[in-house]
Amino acid sequence: MPIAYIQDIAKHEGQDVTIRGWLHNRRSSGKIHFLVVRDGTGFIQAVMSKASVGDETFQKADHLGQESAIIVRGQARADARAPGGYEIEVGDLQVVSEARDYPISPKEHGVEYLLDRRHLWIRSQRQHAILRVRHEVVNAVRDFFNREGFVLADAPIFTPSACEGTTTLFPVQYFEDDTAYLTQSGQLYNEATALALGRVYCFGPTFRAEKSKTRRHLTEFWMVEPEMAYATLDDVMRLAEKLVVSVVARVLEARQPELRALERDLSRLELVQAPFPRITYDDAIERLRAAGQPVEWGGDFGGTDETVLSGLFDRPVMVHRFPAAVKAFYMKPDPERPEVALGVDLLAPEGYGEIVGGGERLADYDLLLERVKAHDLPPSTFEWYLDLRRWGSVPHGGFGMGIERVVAWLCGLEHVRETIPFPRMLYRLAP
RNA sequence: UCCUCAGUAGCUCAAUGGUAGAGCAUCCGGCUGUUAACCGGAGGGUUGCUGGUUCGAGUCCAGCCUGAGGAGCCA
Numbered sequence: 001m002p003i004a005y006i007q008d009i010a011k012h013e014g015q016d017v018t019i020r021g022w023l024h025n026r027r028s029s030g031k032i033h034f035l036v037v038r039d040g041t042g043f044i045q046a047v048m049s050k051a052s053v054g055d056e057t058f059q060k061a062d063h064l065g066q067e068s069a070i071i072v073r074g075q076a077r078a079d080a081r082a083p084g085g086y087e088i089e090v091g092d093l094q095v096v097s098e099a100r101d102y103p104i105s106p107k108e109h110g111v112e113y114l115l116d117r118r119h120l121w122i123r124s125q126r127q128h129a130i131l132r133v134r135h136e137v138v139n140a141v142r143d144f145f146n147r148e149g150f151v152l153a154d155a156p157i158f159t160p161s162a163c164e165g166t167t168t169l170f171p172v173q174y175f176e177d178d179t180a181y182l183t184q185s186g187q188l189y190n191e192a193t194a195l196a197l198g199r200v201y202c203f204g205p206t207f208r209a210e211k212s213k214t215r216r217h218l219t220e221f222w223m224v225e226p227e228m229a230y231a232t233l234d235d236v237m238r239l240a241e242k243l244v245v246s247v248v249a250r251v252l253e254a255r256q257p258e259l260r261a262l263e264r265d266l267s268r269l270e271l272v273q274a275p276f277p278r279i280t281y282d283d284a285i286e287r288l289r290a291a292g293q294p295v296e297w298g299g300d301f302g303g304t305d306e307t308v309l310s311g312l313f314d315r316p317v318m319v320h321r322f323p324a325a326v327k328a329f330y331m332k333p334d335p336e337r338p339e340v341a342l343g344v345d346l347l348a349p350e351g352y353g354e355i356v357g358g359g360e361r362l363a364d365y366d367l368l369l370e371r372v373k374a375h376d377l378p379p380s381t382f383e384w385y386l387d388l389r390r391w392g393s394v395p396h397g398g399f400g401m402g403i404e405r406v407v408a409w410l411c412g413l414e415h416v417r418e419t420i421p422f423p424r425m426l427y428r429l430a431p
Numbered sequence: 432u433c434c435u436c437a438g439u440a441g442c443u444c445a446a447u448g449g450u451a452g453a454g455c456a457u458c459c460g461g462c463u464g465u466u467a468a469c470c471g472g473a474g475g476g477u478u479g480c481u482g483g484u485u486c487g488a489g490u491c492c493a494g495c496c497u498g499a500g501g502a503g504c505c506a
Contacts (some may be wrong), residue, residue: 029469049463099439100457101441106467107455108443112498168504185506205489210504211432225506302502314444345506354506402506416506427498 006042009086012076019044019088022123023068024190025106033061036083037072043125045082046072048090057093066105067123069096093360099295110189118422129258130418133251134407138203140250141224141403144243145201150226153200154194155186160381165397168209170219182207185400188330188385190227191347191361194396198380201226213416213426214303216353218404220424227398228349233332233342233360236397237318240346240356241276243401244316248272251410264412268350271314281340284309300326305349316355320344329371332360344399352409358399365389 015140016078021039028034031050036043050058079087114121125331145152158172171182171286186202193200203224204234210217226243228235243356249261259266279287290297291308294380295301295329302307310317324333324341331341343359362368368389372382379386407419417423422431 025467027465028462029465029470032463032465032466034465036466045466047464051463065483079464081466083466102456103441105456108467110443110499113442206506208505212502212504213451213499214501214505217505221506226485300504400506405506 004076006037006039008041009044009076013078013086015076016074016091017076017088018071018073019046019235020071020096021064021069023070024123024125025066026064029179031058033058033065034060035070035072035093037070037088037363038123038125038128042084044084044086044088045130046074046088046090046094047082052088053092060093060095064095065098065100066102067099067120069099070094070309071096103416107170115417115428116431117425122421125261127418128410129261129414130407131421133255133262133411134250134403134419136255137247137403137407137410138222140247141203141243141401143250144246145224145226148199148242149202149308150199151193151197152244153190153197153202154201154204155183155189155193155225157183159183168211170207170209184208185223185401186225187227187398190225190398191385191388191396194227194229194398195392195394199226199228202428207297211426215417216303216405216408218416218420218423218425221416221420222403223400224403225398225400227394227396229396230394231360232395233320233344235345235401236358236360237278238320240344240358240399240401241274241316244254244276244346244356244406245272247406248410261413262411262413264410268314269410272316272349276316276318276346277313278320281319281322284319287312298323303353304394306347306353309352310347310353313349314416316346316348318344318346320359327359329375329377330361330368332362333367341396346399348405348409350412352405354402355405355409356401360395360397361395363389363395365393 001016001018004012004019006019019037019039020069021037023035023037024043025036026033033048035046035048037046048058048061072088072090073092074090076086076088078085103117103125103430128242160180169184169374171179171181174180184206190200190202201224205220206223207220209219226239252266252269285295285297288305288308293305293308295305321334321340322343324331324339327341327343331343334340334342341359345354347353348355362371365386372379404416404419408416413419417425
């Protein structure tokens with residue numbers, strides 16, 4: 001009897017198959033059991049009638065607890081009454097291990113309770129759908145860059161100091177005498193690998209010790225960061241647009257059952273087509289004021305500002321040329337207007353905020369050295385970074401895209417904590 | 432770090448300052464098409480902690496602890 005995965009059950013219609021999984025839920029009607037089985041690939045209803053399996057097998061299922069490991073054998077068939085459209089007519093049931101008093105019932109639970117049991121929570125249907133969308137996003141990103149000719153060149157996780165002086169870093173003891181910091185961006189290293197390999201990307205975990213306590217923040221999150229030699233701000237914006245369009249299309253194509261399980265409004269995602277509107281920071285300020293937001297020129301946008309701004313468009317919007325003072329030291333100033341930097345933020349629709357941030361880098365040695373000093377950064381630590389401007393400096397740029405925020409947007413989630421198997425937050429380090 | 436809100440049965444939540452309750456889960460029983468199944472029964476409580484006000488505190492007051500949402504900062 002072939003072993004079947006639930007996601008492929010349609011291919012086995014009419015056949016006898018073996019499903020190896022866990023009991024997700026059970027309903028019973030005296031002489032008929034409905035066992036909802038999950039096997040990691042999906043969920044399916046297995047129907048067991050007393051008349052066809054006999055008393056002994058039927059009784060085995062009588063008191064079986066949620067999340068008991070079971071192997072069911074039976075015929076796969078289409079049935080409109082079954083959730084998912086297919087069910088298994090059980091011929092035999094094998095109990096691999098019996099579970100009792102599983103703590104997560106099909107009823108509602110609070111956030112703290114579920115997060116304390118995240119190792120079990122991920123078995124639920126909703127988390128199953130979200131994590132599969134995440135998987136698709138990650139693969140879509142990798143496929144995109146590989147197809148476009150980018151070289152994966154990962155940046156180190158241990159770094160000697162801040163990439164951008166402003167954000168707080170996690171220090172770690174590095175052997176006896178040294179302190180290392182967990183990376184908050186691979187970007188500076190990307191600039192080096194881009195000048196070596198042309199177009200590169202890194203993709204890994206990133207750490208921010210900010211005491212942020214909002215639905216958009218994790219202390220450990222995944223970021224993909226492409227960097228291109230011989231590239232301008234316009235090239236960076238084109239790349240970000242193409243990437244986001246590609247990822248959304250891929251998820252819409254490959255993960256529709258999951259998006260539907262999450263009750264996502266697909267029509268909003270289908271609108272994500274190029275070109276994305278590109279507006280300047282100045283323009284954004286004007287639009288925000290027109291919408292009644294009290295904003296001053298020179299400041300960064302708050303969460304509400306981003307929501308209001310993205311609400312003005314039906315697709316992601318790119319805001320470029322921010323005041324140089326609020327941006328990182330390595331941002332290139334606009335030659336025509338030095339008070340603004342050639343940076344860009346891409347805001348997701350529906351209030352999901354900034355999912356991409358990047359721009360053109362400062363390629364001039366003298367100006368960069370000046371900036372390093374002005375930001376009170378130790379020039380010795382940045383010696384190697386300055387070297388990139390001494391030998392073969394060219395216009396270059398790139399961006400970072402936060403995976404969890406993209407997944408939260410695509411899934412329509414309230415909080416990024418559900419987009420990663422084990423979220424790390426201000427007050428959450430376990431399990 | 433700051434602001435707001437919350438903490439009562441295993442879970443989700445009720446309870447005018449006056450006998451601490453329901454649904455789900457668990458256990459027992461019933462039911463051959465359930466859809467978070469349903470119906471009947473049972474067990475289950477140091478009301479986050481410490482102190483105060485009161486004849487009497489889950490309820491009012493103070494402090495603390497834990498969590499959630501938000502601000503700042505960011506992807």
